């Protein structure tokens with residue numbers, strides 16, 4: 477039997493671009509929503525014709541801002557996904573949303589269409605910081621969004637938060653975490669701001685046109701604050717940036733970190749399926765042209781060497797607190813991680829940074845803090861042993 481997959485659906489629409497954002501999303505295209513939804517439905521049919529009616533365990537409507545779609549449009553997309561694929565009755569179906577775009581009617585319709593997990597991009601409960609990074613909503617709107625989502629029947633809620641914002645003090649981050657926890661979501665994601673080249677925020681920071689970013693010390697303090705707040709509130713860390721109540725880890729994202737197969741549809745979406753990596757055009761007209769013609773673009777990503785695939789499996793897997801499935805690694809690559817990186821793994825294990833428990837190889841909490849150094853050591857070890865290249 478073919479392995480079950482995950483399905484990602486990209487909705488590249490936003491009210492306005494946030495100052496830090498380099499995702500594939502566009503402002504000012506709302507009038508083309510219906511056309512875009514039809515194009516994605518067509519792509520779903522075309523992908524299923526090629527890959528077969530695969531069993532799907534998780535669906536993720538990401539963006540962009542999927543909550544700019546009407547309830548009927550989300551229903552249409554999920555109906556098309558169900559017609560094309562065998563969506564498991566207990567599938568996790570997540571939808572990302574922006575608190576500045578929600579209506580009670582739409583939320584109820586998303587829930588009725590089968591969406592059972594809502595992920596809200598809150599980022600901060602500080603209105604000054606929200607405005608500084610160009611978010612379209614206030615802290616009060618984020619709180620109202622949670623209330624509305626609960627009243628529409630969502631019992632699995634994530635809040636995305638961001639730290640390391642311009643001028644942000646550790647005390648401000650502590651307040652945001654406190655406000656988020658008070659809303660009792662099932663899941664919290666806490667991402668450190670990444671300053672992406674080409675974004676307005678990158679230019680503003682470089683030009684000194686906004687408050688400076690917090691320094692290393694302040695960021696470390698914020699990490700400590702996160703760990704303390706989450707621990708006290710009963711959220712377990714299960715990935716570098718993700719925390720959940722028991723049983724509420726995001727099943728879709730676990731697929732990415734475990735390097736399991738997924739199909740991405742929509743503009744710019746990437747896929748890793750049947751040993752092939754491919755992606756759709758991230759240009760609006762180019763995507764619509766291909767999807768509306770009933771074709772699939774499937775631009776192939778460059779061939780990855782065996783060495784690169786092994787390293788990626790470790791890099792992604794070590795992000796999870798439970799670590800890498802070492803038995804699956806050995807099955808897929810014909811060698812256990814300890815045979816590929818004997819020196820690094822032995823040294824890290826002796827130093828209390830890594831631990832092997834049955835079939836899993838993981839970083840300890842101390843190892844998590846220095847994950848980049850562990851990965852660099854692994855890279856250096858493979859570089860010194862070209863026989864692992866492939």
Ligand code: SF4
Pocket residue numbers: 489490491492493494497498499501539540541574597
């Ligand atoms: S709402 Fe999300 S996808 Fe849209 S611009 Fe802001 S960060 Fe980017």
